[in-house]
Each structure stands twice: as C-alpha cells, then as structure tokens.
Amino acid sequence: MSQYRLDHLEQLESEAIHILREVAGQFERPALLFSGGKDSITLVHLALKAFRPGKFPFPLVHIDTGHNFQEALDFRDALAARIGEKLIVRQVADTIRVHQLTEPKGKFASRNALQTFTLLDTISEFRFDACIGGARRDEEKARAKERIFSVRDEFGQWDPKLQRPELWSTYNGKIHKGENVRAFPISNWTELDIWNYIRRENIELPSIYFAHEREVLEHEGQLVAVSEFIQLEETDRVSIKKVRYRTVGDMTCTAAVESEAASVDEIINEIIATKTSERGETRIDDKVSEAAMEDRKKGGYF
Amino acid sequence: MDILRFITAGSVDDGKSTLIGRLLYDSKSIMIDQLEAIGRQTRNRQDGDIDLALLTDGLRAEREQGITIDVAYKYFSTPKRKFIIADAPGHIQYTRNMVTGASNADLVIILIDARHGVIEQTRRHAIIASLLRIPHVVVAVNKMDMAGYSQDVFNNILIDFAALAASLELKNINYIPISALDGDNIVERSVNIDWYDGDPLLSILENIEVQEDIDLNHARFPVQYVIRPQTEELHDYRGYAGKLVSGIYRVGDAVTILPSGQQSRISAIETGGREVQEAFAPQSIILHLEDDIDVGRGDLIVPSGDLPRLDQELDVFLCWMGTKPLTEGNKYLLQINSRTVKTVVRDIRFRLDVNTLEQQASPGTVQLNDIVRATIRTAAPIAFDDYASLRASGGAILIDETSNVTVGACMIQSQE
Structure with a gap:
C-alpha cells in the first residue's frame, strides 16, 4: 500500500494548503503578510499550489521598516511581478510621521516594535479580517502555544489565556467586527522542514541566504551587517567575513552566521550540524527578556 | 520519513515534562542557547542540575505559577520520523486541553507513577483516549528508579491497566518501564531494568505503524x-x-x-x-x-456507492469547553469540516464521570470540562459518519454565536 503514503513534507504541505483554503473560504478580506524571508516565500509557493489556476484570494502585504536588506526588497518585487499578484507595501517611516512616534535610539536602533503600529494601521486601512503569517511553532515558546487560527482584538492583542480550543482540522474563524485572525499555515514546520521543502520544490530565495562576503561588526558574539542603520563606534571591530543569513529581518536586528554554504544542500548540512537555534543565533531582539516574544505578541505583533 | 503526532497524558508530578524534556534532549533537539536559558532559570530556582521540565514551560504566566495552562506543541525528529508532541496538562480542570490535544493524536503516552499505580487520573486519561479514539496507546510506567526497578511493581500495573483498557475498548497498547529523570529505556535500553526485553520508548515511537490509521476505504x-x-x-x-x-x-x-x-x-x-x-x-x-x-x-x-449518514439529529458525546454553562435548549453553530449550521442542544441524557465511567442521569446544567451524552438537532441536514468508524468526518465543534468562542467538541455516536 506504499503508493498511498505521504511523506512528512507532503503531509505538511497538504495541511498548509488546507489551512490557506480555510482562510479563503471563511474570510471576506484576507491578506498574506509577506516579509521577503524564506518562510513567507514558502507560503507564497504553497498559495500557488492552493489556488492556481485561479488568482490568490488575497493580496501580499509587506510592512517595510525601511531597514530591510535591498536584496530582499528586490526579490519581493520580482516575485510579485512574476506571479502576477497584488503587492501592498506600507512604510513604518510613514506611520512614525503620521502618528509622531518616537524613533528608537541606540547602537542597533530597531524599528521592529514599531512595525506593529504600521501593521494595525494597514489592517484597518484595508479592513483585513485575516492575516496569513509564516510563523512556526518551533521558533519560540510563545509561538509553541499559539493556535493556527489566532484571534486578535481590535488592538491586535493576543490573549494566551483566552485561546479557542482547536480540534481535529476544524478551524473556527468567527470574529466580531474590528477583530482579526492571524492564520499560520506552517505552524507545524521546523526550520529543517522548510529547507528540505525548498530543496524539493526548487524554491528560489534571495541571495543573502547563501554564503557571501559582507562587512560585519562583531557584537557580543553575533555578526551584524554594517549599514547606514547602525551606529559604529571607534572601538568596534569591523571585518569582511563570508556569511549567510538564517533568517531575514531588519538589518538592525538580524545577525549573520559565518558560512561557506553556497547551495541549499550545503545549508541543510550546516543546519543539521548546528548547535544553536534559529532565533537564538540570528535575532538580536529576542534576547532582551525571557518573555520578549510573549509580550510582543500580546501587543499585536505577528 | 513520516509524521507521528502524539500527546502526553500525565501531570508534572508523574514526570511528564521531564519525559518530554528527556526526549528532546536525548534526540538532540535542544540547542545550546535554549539550554543556556534554562540553565539561567534553574539557577534562579537554586535547583542544581538543569531542570529538563523547564524545556516544556512556555509562557511567563505559567513559569511564575509553575503550571501548564494550555496545549503546547513541541517538535523533534529522528532519521526515521518527525514527531509532533501535544503537551497538555493532566489535571481534571484541564480536561478540555487534553481533549483538544487528543483530537489530532495518532498515539497517547499515558504516564503512570510506579509508586502510585493506576489512579483516578490514569482512568481519566484512558477514558479520554478512548472517547477521542486515539489509535495507539503507550503506557509508560515512570519513576522505576524509585520503585527499586521492580518487575512485580510493573507487572501489577500492567494487569490493572489491561483490565481498564479492555472495558474501554482501547487497542494497540504497549507497556514500558522507564525513568525519565535518568533516561532509562528512553533512547537506550536500561541496564537497571534488565528484565524488560522490549524496545526503548523512542524505538516504539519510531516504529509504530500509523499509515493504516488513515481510512482509505471511504472517500470523503x-x-x-x-x-x-x-x-x-x-x-x-x-x-x-x-x-x-x-x-x-x-x-x-x-x-x-x-x-x-x-x-x-x-x-x-x-x-x-x-x-x-x-x-x-x-x-x-x-x-x-x-x-x-x-x-x-x-x-x-x-x-455514490458509499454514502455517509444524512440527518438533522445527532447523538453525541459532547465535551463542554465553554466557561458559561450549557443548558438544554441552548443554540449554537455546529461546524463539521467545512460546513457550519445552526443547532440546538436537546436531551442531555447523562454526564460521564471521567474518573469512573459512571453515568450520572439528568445532570441539568453542564459545566466546563464536563463530558455528556446529548442529542443535537441541526437546522438543516448534515452529512457525517460515526466518529468511531471514521474520525475524519465524525467530529464537530460547537461555536457560541454571541461570543464566537469554540465551546464544545462533539464525537458523533452510532445509531443504536
């Protein structure tokens, strides 16, 4: 009977497509939050499988902090053009100006927290009732407890104690006016699943995921790209290293890893051998406190 | 490589979190930075060794209170399989969490403390596993180190559980003596439990056949x-x-x-x-x-040659998950796969005592975590199968139309 057997990637793929179609079936105005990272690129690939030959029943939405890697932005625009789907971009800089928000200060001033304001404005501008995101439960322990359909109130807040029970593969997307649902089709994927799927499906990625030479600053054991967005001091040790990115976020809060991996195969080998978690190695913002993600999610973060 | 989804049933006292921590740790799914974070917390608690149980604690609210309030999902893999663990708390006030985690599980690990044997909680977990029709059961008798690694202790528990399992029609049961704290029979065969000639826990989890649990005979x-x-x-x-x-x-x-x-x-x-x-x-x-x-x-x-039932009247086991009580005549939305219809709950015949299986007639109002047998009348006909024969089209949820919250889980029973 082996011909009627799905392997783990096929099972995960089918589950994700099912969730994407539930969003399409249950909501009036969904959106797919697209960051330009490998997880949201994988989501777009899954959406193609879920809805082609039809159009996506949602636009791609990117909340641009203004601190993104140019490679990721170029990739985003090229991808949206290639698949012929609508891309909406909203700038954190505009939110800062309109609402007179205070820019964070410091060496690695990050607009990561301010993205939430722009996201909430964008949700109300387009009256989105569901936002599809590429978060995975293996990334972080607050995420390990979040539902696949996660209800947020009109301020985007997540209440971990008031989550709806989620049984079988039945997703309750009923909400009140003003609320929205964050839907996470790849909740059950791990970092390695994503890479194995990227390899199997030949999914194209921005070049920064592969080893390249870059001017970096060493800061508390992490490598941060030198850019106009961070403040260099005289004592800083800057050097050229061969690096790649394991995650792609802002240039101010995403660290690179030293690597020689030039292909997906080589990346997979490095991930299997690594001893540090994806977020631990590459996210500067998660180290701030034990409950950093829990707090940000409660406040409306992705 | 395929996927095994399992749920662990037990409480902190049975060493449930330690067991999960041990599986993650010994399968090398824990990264250095995660261990460092746990090391920091362990020092704060002045406990000495790294507390494997902390690997499964999620939210700050839980860490502060030292409890688990919700289902957390954990992932690890071996070259043979990807594993998804639904980690649900075991106390009676969290029955709904266990039901939630059990709904997708291929397998349940029921943890028993070797010193206490089959207790009320064990019965409850076995009853829920039976109601939710989890296809495979592993009975892990933990803390064997505190019971002198005694074969008699293990055998007596096995006999007790087998009697319980027979009354519940639980199938495909494996029994294994372990010590999660020391790693006995988790990944490697234990030298302390030399009388046990079965596989260690991880091998059992890797090799149980789950493909046949997917029904390929009735297309839905x-x-x-x-x-x-x-x-x-x-x-x-x-x-x-x-x-x-x-x-x-x-x-x-x-x-x-x-x-x-x-x-x-x-x-x-x-x-x-x-x-x-x-x-x-x-x-x-x-x-x-x-x-x-x-x-x-x-x-x-x-x-066309294999129709499910089409009816407006469903006989269900209903696990109540709402904080507001249920009374006969209450109206809800019922969602079964992609279909949603209005319903009214009628004729709540008995409450099932999840510790004893006793049927308490005419329970009146139904509270959070109660499991009752009831009739549900839908506003329009719906197609469904008996949960026992086809899990994929016999389970439904109830939604409170005013709060939009999921308040009930229905397992549709066969017509008698």
Whole structure:
C-alpha cells in the first residue's frame, strides 16, 4: 500500500494548503503578510499550489521598516511581478510621521516594535479580517502555544489565556467586527522542514541566504551587517567575513552566521550540524527578556 | 520519513515534562542557547542540575505559577520520523486541553507513577483516549528508579491497566518501564531494568505503524473553496478545492454531493498543479465534475456507492469547553469540516464521570470540562459518519454565536 503514503513534507504541505483554503473560504478580506524571508516565500509557493489556476484570494502585504536588506526588497518585487499578484507595501517611516512616534535610539536602533503600529494601521486601512503569517511553532515558546487560527482584538492583542480550543482540522474563524485572525499555515514546520521543502520544490530565495562576503561588526558574539542603520563606534571591530543569513529581518536586528554554504544542500548540512537555534543565533531582539516574544505578541505583533 | 503526532497524558508530578524534556534532549533537539536559558532559570530556582521540565514551560504566566495552562506543541525528529508532541496538562480542570490535544493524536503516552499505580487520573486519561479514539496507546510506567526497578511493581500495573483498557475498548497498547529523570529505556535500553526485553520508548515511537490509521476505504471530500479563474482561456474552469480527509478517488468515480443529493462523476483531479488519475487521503486536491451543478463550500462529495449518514439529529458525546454553562435548549453553530449550521442542544441524557465511567442521569446544567451524552438537532441536514468508524468526518465543534468562542467538541455516536 506504499503508493498511498505521504511523506512528512507532503503531509505538511497538504495541511498548509488546507489551512490557506480555510482562510479563503471563511474570510471576506484576507491578506498574506509577506516579509521577503524564506518562510513567507514558502507560503507564497504553497498559495500557488492552493489556488492556481485561479488568482490568490488575497493580496501580499509587506510592512517595510525601511531597514530591510535591498536584496530582499528586490526579490519581493520580482516575485510579485512574476506571479502576477497584488503587492501592498506600507512604510513604518510613514506611520512614525503620521502618528509622531518616537524613533528608537541606540547602537542597533530597531524599528521592529514599531512595525506593529504600521501593521494595525494597514489592517484597518484595508479592513483585513485575516492575516496569513509564516510563523512556526518551533521558533519560540510563545509561538509553541499559539493556535493556527489566532484571534486578535481590535488592538491586535493576543490573549494566551483566552485561546479557542482547536480540534481535529476544524478551524473556527468567527470574529466580531474590528477583530482579526492571524492564520499560520506552517505552524507545524521546523526550520529543517522548510529547507528540505525548498530543496524539493526548487524554491528560489534571495541571495543573502547563501554564503557571501559582507562587512560585519562583531557584537557580543553575533555578526551584524554594517549599514547606514547602525551606529559604529571607534572601538568596534569591523571585518569582511563570508556569511549567510538564517533568517531575514531588519538589518538592525538580524545577525549573520559565518558560512561557506553556497547551495541549499550545503545549508541543510550546516543546519543539521548546528548547535544553536534559529532565533537564538540570528535575532538580536529576542534576547532582551525571557518573555520578549510573549509580550510582543500580546501587543499585536505577528 | 513520516509524521507521528502524539500527546502526553500525565501531570508534572508523574514526570511528564521531564519525559518530554528527556526526549528532546536525548534526540538532540535542544540547542545550546535554549539550554543556556534554562540553565539561567534553574539557577534562579537554586535547583542544581538543569531542570529538563523547564524545556516544556512556555509562557511567563505559567513559569511564575509553575503550571501548564494550555496545549503546547513541541517538535523533534529522528532519521526515521518527525514527531509532533501535544503537551497538555493532566489535571481534571484541564480536561478540555487534553481533549483538544487528543483530537489530532495518532498515539497517547499515558504516564503512570510506579509508586502510585493506576489512579483516578490514569482512568481519566484512558477514558479520554478512548472517547477521542486515539489509535495507539503507550503506557509508560515512570519513576522505576524509585520503585527499586521492580518487575512485580510493573507487572501489577500492567494487569490493572489491561483490565481498564479492555472495558474501554482501547487497542494497540504497549507497556514500558522507564525513568525519565535518568533516561532509562528512553533512547537506550536500561541496564537497571534488565528484565524488560522490549524496545526503548523512542524505538516504539519510531516504529509504530500509523499509515493504516488513515481510512482509505471511504472517500470523503469536504469542499472548502471553489476555484473559478474566469479568464478568457479558462472560461469554463470550475474546480472544487479541498482535502480528501479519507479514502481514495479516481477519475470516473460516480459521486453524490451532500446534502443536496445531486449526482455526477469525477472528470479530473489536480494536485500541486498536475493532473492525476487518482488521489488519496490526506492529500489536498482540486476535483472537477462532469456536470455543471451547484456545488460550494460546505458540501461533502462522497462516492455514490458509499454514502455517509444524512440527518438533522445527532447523538453525541459532547465535551463542554465553554466557561458559561450549557443548558438544554441552548443554540449554537455546529461546524463539521467545512460546513457550519445552526443547532440546538436537546436531551442531555447523562454526564460521564471521567474518573469512573459512571453515568450520572439528568445532570441539568453542564459545566466546563464536563463530558455528556446529548442529542443535537441541526437546522438543516448534515452529512457525517460515526466518529468511531471514521474520525475524519465524525467530529464537530460547537461555536457560541454571541461570543464566537469554540465551546464544545462533539464525537458523533452510532445509531443504536
């Protein structure tokens, strides 16, 4: 009977497509939050499988902090053009100006927290009732407890104690006016699943995921790209290293890893051998406190 | 490589979190930075060694109170399998969490403290496993180190549990003596428990056959979404998108659309952008029908020769998950796969004591975590199967229309 057997990637793929179609079936105005990272690129690939030959029943939405890697932005625009789907971009800089928000200060001033304001404005501008995101439960322990359909109130807040029970593969997307649902089709994927799927499906990625030479600053054991967005001091040790990115976020809060991996195969080998978690190695913002993600999610973060 | 989804039933006192921590740790799924974070917390608590249980603690609210309030999902893999653990708390006030975690599980690990044997909590966990029809059970007798690694202790527990399992029709049971704290019989065979000649826990989890739990005999296809490009070149394209939750479909199969009862044949099947001759559960596919008929979200496409039940009256075991009580006559939305209908709960016949299986007649109001037998009347006919024979189309949720919260889980029972 082996011909009627799905392997783990096929099972995960089918589950994700099912969730994407539930969003399409249950909501009036969904959106797919697209960051330009490998997880949201994988989501777009899954959406193609879920809805082609039809159009996506949602636009791609990117909340641009203004601190993104140019490679990721170029990739985003090229991808949206290639698949012929609508891309909406909203700038954190505009939110800062309109609402007179205070820019964070410091060496690695990050607009990561301010993205939430722009996201909430964008949700109300387009009256989105569901936002599809590429978060995975293996990334972080607050995420390990979040539902696949996660209800947020009109301020985007997540209440971990008031989550709806989620049984079988039945997703309750009923909400009140003003609320929205964050839907996470790849909740059950791990970092390695994503890479194995990227390899199997030949999914194209921005070049920064592969080893390249870059001017970096060493800061508390992490490598941060030198850019106009961070403040260099005289004592800083800057050097050229061969690096790649394991995650792609802002240039101010995403660290690179030293690597020689030039292909997906080589990346997979490095991930299997690594001893540090994806977020631990590459996210500067998660180290701030034990409950950093829990707090940000409660406040409306992705 | 495939996937095994399992739930661990037990409490902190039984060493449940330690067991999960041990599986993650010994399968090398824990990264250095995560261990460092746990090391920091362990020092704060002045406990000495790294506390493996901390690996499974999630939210700050839980850490502060030292409890688990919700289902957390954990992931690890070996070269053979990817594992998804639903980590649910074991106390009676968290019955709904365990029911939630159990609904998707291929297997349940029921943890028993070797010093205490089969206790009330064990009965409750076995009863929930039986109600939710979890296909495989592993009874892990933990803390064998504190019971002198005694074979008699283990055998007595085995006899007690086997009697309980027989009364509940639990099947496919494995028994294993372990010490999660020391790692005995977790990944490697224990030298302390030399009288046990079975496999260690991880090997059992790696080798249990779960493929046969997917029913390939009864095709059920809930329509989620209709794909209609309406472009010039695809003017007549009309594809029904959904997941085949059970069974196999082939091009040419005669099908019936429920609840309408219209008949047609499958003219094409697509998956991942390719046309295929057949598809099987749990693939997500697009179906095309020969006839231009009215089919939409919420319809169930079934083989004309293998119809499910179509009714407005359901006899269910209902696990109540709402904080507001349920009383007879209350109205809710019932969602079964992609279909949602209005319902009224009638005739709550008895409450099941989840510790003893005793049936308490006429329970009146139903509280959070109660499990009752009731009749549900739907506003329109729905198609379904008995949960016991086809889990994929016999489970439904109840939604409170005013709060939108999921308040109940229904396991549809067969007609007697």
